Amino acid sequence: MTDKKLIYLDNNATTKVDEKVLEVMLPYFSQYYGNPSSIYEFGGKNQRAIKEARETIKDFFGARSAKEIFFTASGSESANMAIRGILNADKSKNHLITTKVEHACVLNLYKQLEKEGYNVTYIGVNSDGELNTEELYAAVNEKTALVSCMYANNETGIIFPVEEIAQKVKSINKDTKVYVDAVQAAGKIKLDVQNTDIDMMGISGHKFHAPKGIGSLYVKSSVLLSPLVIGGHQENGKRAGTENVPFSKRIKR
Amino acid sequence: MCLLVKELRDKLENGILSRIYNARLNSSAYNRVPNTTNIGFEYIEGELILLNLDDLGICASSGSACTSGSLDPSHVLKAMGVPFTALHGSIRFSLSRYTTEDEINYTIEKMPEVVNKLTALSPFQKELKELRERKGIV
Numbered sequence: 001m002t003d004k005k006l007i008y009l010d011n012n013a014t015t016k017v018d019e020k021v022l023e024v025m026l027p028y029f030s031q032y033y034g035n036p037s038s039i040y041e042f043g044g045k046n047q048r049a050i051k052e053a054r055e056t057i058k059d060f061f062g063a064r065s066a067k068e069i070f071f072t073a074s075g076s077e078s079a080n081m082a083i084r085g086i087l088n089a090d091k092s093k094n095h096l097i098t099t100k101v102e103h104a105c106v107l108n109l110y111k112q113l114e115k116e117g118y119n120v121t122y123i124g125v126n127s128d129g130e131l132n133t134e135e136l137y138a139a140v141n142e143k144t145a146l147v148s149c150m151y152a153n154n155e156t157g158i159i160f161p162v163e164e165i166a167q168k169v170k171s172i173n174k175d176t177k178v179y180v181d182a183v184q185a186a187g188k189i190k191l192d193v194q195n196t197d198i199d200m201m202g203i204s205g206h207k208f209h210a211p212k213g214i215g216s217l218y219v220k221s222s223v224l225l226s227p228l229v230i231g232g233h234q235e236n237g238k239r240a241g242t243e244n245v246p247f248s249k250r251i252k253r
Numbered sequence: 254m255c256l257l258v259k260e261l262r263d264k265l266e267n268g269i270l271s272r273i274y275n276a277r278l279n280s281s282a283y284n285r286v287p288n289t290t291n292i293g294f295e296y297i298e299g300e301l302i303l304l305n306l307d308d309l310g311i312c313a314s315s316g317s318a319c320t321s322g323s324l325d326p327s328h329v330l331k332a333m334g335v336p337f338t339a340l341h342g343s344i345r346f347s348l349s350r351y352t353t354e355d356e357i358n359y360t361i362e363k364m365p366e367v368v369n370k371l372t373a374l375s376p377f378q379k380e381l382k383e384l385r386e387r388k389g390i391v
Contacts, residue, residue, distance in 0.1 A: 005310030006310050007309075007312065007360060008312050008351075009265075009313045009346045009347060009356075010312045010346075011288060011348060011352075012289060012347035013314055013347070015349055016349070100328065100329075100332040101328065107328070125332050127334050128280045128281060128282040128333070129279070129280040129282055129329070129333050130284075152285075152289075155327055155345055156279060156280045156282075156285070156289065156291045156345075157285040157286040157289025157291070158280055158285055159284045184286060185286065209349075
């Protein structure tokens with residue numbers, strides 16, 4: 001069989017791994033394979049490798065501190081960790097707001113939360129795909145625990161004004177948390193969370209030339225989040241499981 | 254880097270829209286990420302376009318349908334009120350920094366062939382004729 005021509009125009013689905021990314025990852029599989037939690041140098045140096053990676057991602061998000069950065073396995077996990085984490089940390093509010101055009105990983109989680117007793121308001125878009133922000137602001141009330149809005153839509157590429165949304169939502173209810181699914185924005189537009197009112201932001205490596213199986217979640221230091229995966233002390237107790245050193249190392253070149 | 258991706262995206266978008274009368278841009282919003290375009294092809298099936306493109310080695314997507322494993326049209330395009338006639342024939346092209354101008358030229362060249370072939374088979378010939386008349390195409 002001859003090699004078929006390949007013109008890959010589906011980069012919102014996934015992307016090719018950057019050769020340089022792969023090169024940096026490879027030694028961590030069979031050469032530096034120590035557990036970052038081990039006491040000896042062979043493991044301990046991987047703790048430093050993770051620390052460096054966390055610094056890189058901190059800069060990528062434009063976050064204030066590396067303590068605000070958590071590694072996950074995917075954009076879906078980032079969304080679940082953020083949304084469930086907020087709701088489990090404070091059960092006093094039962095109203096949630098999201099958009100009708102979120103990715104399935106967020107939308108299906110909200111459908112599930114509805115079954116669990118939460119009230120969810122879904123905000124629509126206009127014919128150009130732009131969010132009806134006034135409708136969103138009007139929906140915020142004292143029971144609103146969380147607003148989640150994607151940064152850029154995966155199907156149309158439309159960018160939503162997430163900074164403005166976060167600021168406006170906080171001015172209506174300062175206790176409402178804001179989660180931004182930035183999976184389709186990361187690597188395409190510059191992220192800069194630190195001077196915004198956005199509380200949490202999720203990304204996925206394979207959408208911008210890192211491998212599948214690594215994602216990250218930014219959580220503002222003032223935000224209290226319950227862990228989704230309970231176990232060891234990894235990721236500051238917020239996400240148990242031995243760190244994925246090679247992948248963390250190269251989520252971002 | 255992003256400028257180049259945007260230039261290629263715009264070239265693809267304009268190339269398709271100017272060559273195919275039953276193509277419509279599903280969103281012309283200015284504020285879009287530079288690599289994505291979503292185009293509806295009226296009165297034909299998106300999945301058929303994708304399969305024909307696949308034969309030519311071109312990978313694109315019809316939004317969420319392929320991941321959900323269902324034939325339901327995209328919830329995003331539905332929320333935008335994209336007309337029923339284009340909803341099922343909508344294709345997303347998303348570029349990367351590895352996309353070349355040759356690839357875009359090839360896609361612009363092949364898209365009219367694929368779409369015209371499927372349009373000729375569409376059961377909506379009366380509507381297509383009306384569309385041509387509206388656009389001043391004889």
